[in-house]
Amino acid sequence: MKTLKISTVMIRGLIIFSLIIFSVISCTNTSDTNFTVEGKLENLSVSEIYAVKELTKDSISIDTITVDKGGKFTYKGKVESQALVSLFMGEGLKPLRFFLEPDYKVSITGDALEGDLVEIRGGRVNNDLAEFKKKNANILQSRYRVLAKNENLDVSELKNINYQLARCVRECVESDPAKISAVILMNDFSINNISLDLLGNDIELLKGEAANFYLTTSLKEYYDRVKISMVGSVAPDFTLQSTRGKSVSLKDFKGKPVLLIFDLKDAPANEAYFTLMKETQAKLKDKVQFVAIVIDEDDKSPDPKIIEIANSLDWTVLLDGRKWNSQTVKKYNVTEVPYMILISKDGIIEDRDVSFEALLELYKNK
Numbered sequence: 001m002k003t004l005k006i007s008t009v010m011i012r013g014l015i016i017f018s019l020i021i022f023s024v025i026s027c028t029n030t031s032d033t034n035f036t037v038e039g040k041l042e043n044l045s046v047s048e049i050y051a052v053k054e055l056t057k058d059s060i061s062i063d064t065i066t067v068d069k070g071g072k073f074t075y076k077g078k079v080e081s082q083a084l085v086s087l088f089m090g091e092g093l094k095p096l097r098f099f100l101e102p103d104y105k106v107s108i109t110g111d112a113l114e115g116d117l118v119e120i121r122g123g124r125v126n127n128d129l130a131e132f133k134k135k136n137a138n139i140l141q142s143r144y145r146v147l148a149k150n151e152n153l154d155v156s157e158l159k160n161i162n163y164q165l166a167r168c169v170r171e172c173v174e175s176d177p178a179k180i181s182a183v184i185l186m187n188d189f190s191i192n193n194i195s196l197d198l199l200g201n202d203i204e205l206l207k208g209e210a211a212n213f214y215l216t217t218s219l220k221e222y223y224d225r226v227k228i229s230m231v232g233s234v235a236p237d238f239t240l241q242s243t244r245g246k247s248v249s250l251k252d253f254k255g256k257p258v259l260l261i262f263d264l265k266d267a268p269a270n271e272a273y274f275t276l277m278k279e280t281q282a283k284l285k286d287k288v289q290f291v292a293i294v295i296d297e298d299d300k301s302p303d304p305k306i307i308e309i310a311n312s313l314d315w316t317v318l319l320d321g322r323k324w325n326s327q328t329v330k331k332y333n334v335t336e337v338p339y340m341i342l343i344s345k346d347g348i349i350e351d352r353d354v355s356f357e358a359l360l361e362l363y364k365n366k
Contacts, residue, residue, distance in 0.1 A: 035100050037075040039108035041089070041118065044071040050088040051075055053100070057214045071112070078102075084184065084215065097184070099125035116140045128181035136168050155336070159193075166193040170202060178208035183215045191222065192335055196230045199223060226333045231352055235260075235343045236331040240318040241299035243310035248318055250347070253289050257350070258343040259359065261292040262334045265306050273338070280356040281315055287363050288342075290315035295323050295337065 037051075044067060051063045065087075067073045079100050087096040087108075094115030098106055106126060110118035117140055121130050133140060143161045146154060169185045176182065183206065190199055200223050206216055228236060235258075239249040250258070261277075268274045281290045297306055298321030310317035320326045332341060340354040342362075351358075 032078050033076040034078045034102045035076065035104045035106070037073075037098075037106040037108065037122075039071075039073045039075070041071045041108065041110060041112040044089060044112040046090045049073065049090070052086045052088065053079070054084045054086070054214075055079075055081075057217055082180075082213075096120065097188070099123060099129070099180070099184070101125075114144050117144060125180050125184070128179055129184060132168070132172060132181070132185060136165065139164050139168070162189065162193040165189040170194070170198065173202045173205055177205040178210050180210055180213050182206070183210050183213050183219070186219060187215050191219075192333075196223065196226055200227075225330075229332045229341075229349060229352075231349050233349050235341075235347050235349050236328075238328045238331065240293065240320050240328065243302065243307050243317045243319060248316060250291075250343075253291065254345070254347055256345050257288045259288050259290050259354065260332070260341040260343060261290065262329065262332070262337050262339045262341075263292055263294055264337055265294050265297040265303070267294075267338065268309055276356050278313070280360060281313075283360065284363055285314060287366060288359070292317045293320055293328060294318070295320050295326055295329055295334075297321055 047067055049065050049067055051065055053061045053063070055061060063075065063077060065073050065075045079102060081101070083100045085098050085100055087098070089095070089112055093112055096108065096115060096118055098108070098120045100106070101123060104123040104126075106120065106122035108118060108120050112118070116133065117137070119130055119133070120126050139161060143158070143165070146158045146161060166189050169182070169189050172179070172185055173182045186199075186202060190202065199219075203216070203219055203223060210216060227233070235250060237250045239247055242248045250260075267277075277290075284290075292310075292315065294306070294310075294317060297303065297319050299319035300321075302319055320328055323329070340359075341349060342351040342354050342359070344350045
């Protein structure tokens with residue numbers, strides 16, 4: 001089973017950090033208002049939620065909103081121009097996103113557990129986003145059912161659903177590339193779910209208000225960053241400590257194909273997966289060099305048990321305890337584990353998201 005990049009910790013950190021850095025303004029104390037948000041959500045068990053307003057690419061503000069026992073809340077405030085708002089409702093709940101402009105009156109209704117299915121209306125952008133949800137309700141409901149499985153999550157099924165959503169977003173961009181809603185949908189559903197070339201094409205299609213929206217700048221920056229590790233690019237070099245205490249770089253393996261495996265330290269606990277890995281490596285050891293990067297085990301004081309297991313394997317194991325903040329993880333745009341990237345003997349990225357089965361098939365007659 002794959003482990004997806006989890007954002008709840010990041011969300012909690014953002015809120016805590018922002019509460020320290022920014023003064024938290026209670027929406028009940030605001031006298032000068034030009035927008036109103038009325039909400040009623042089922043399964044909302046907290047008494048306060050947080051509205052994080054993204055005013056520009058580098059500027060946010062945070063408001064606290066009081067919620068009554070019935071899940072009702074009112075949020076009033078003032079915005080000088082456009083603002084995208086993320087509503088954080090507590091641990092385990094996906095934040096709701098909506099758009100604000102002066103004189104907006106927004107309504108939010110639905111089940112807090114079903115973030116993508118909550119109806120948010122009021123204002124042109126929110127109404128456009130609501131129409132997208134309505135048109136693609138069946139796909140979004142399937143996505144919710146898959147995500148609700150948690151530990152029994154079927155990653156391949158989720159990828160298929162996300163790809164369907166990304167295709168629907170592409171249709172929106174093509175039909176009206178000037179709408180801000182198209183940019184928000186691209187940010188929510190296109191990243192990591194369509195090829196980088198298609199994402200780049202969609203970014204180029206944007207025009208008018210959408211092209212000048214601050215999220216478009218972020219999308220372009222993401223595209224430029226990820227392009228570095230796309231198939232056909234020179235594999236970015238890195239240097240990490242191995243479980244044997246040696247400093248190891250990617251360039252040390254040049255001259256023979258490399259399977260770069262991003263993984264967690266508890267990978268051996270998954271017997272079926274770990275056995276398949278060992279069997280595949282044994283069959284291909286003369287053709288492909290396996291290099292595993294354990295992203296959640298620090299090289300400064302590694303667990304002796306992890307070292308013992310790693311050093312019993314017939315391939316190189318590197319330690320990088322910075323998890324999703326790892327520069328290597330970011331360089332290779334890894335957003336889930338296990339994740340495998342095949343690098344040619346000349347140091348070119350040959351394939352991404354490789355499976356052991358596909359690898360065996362590829363080298364069957366080589």
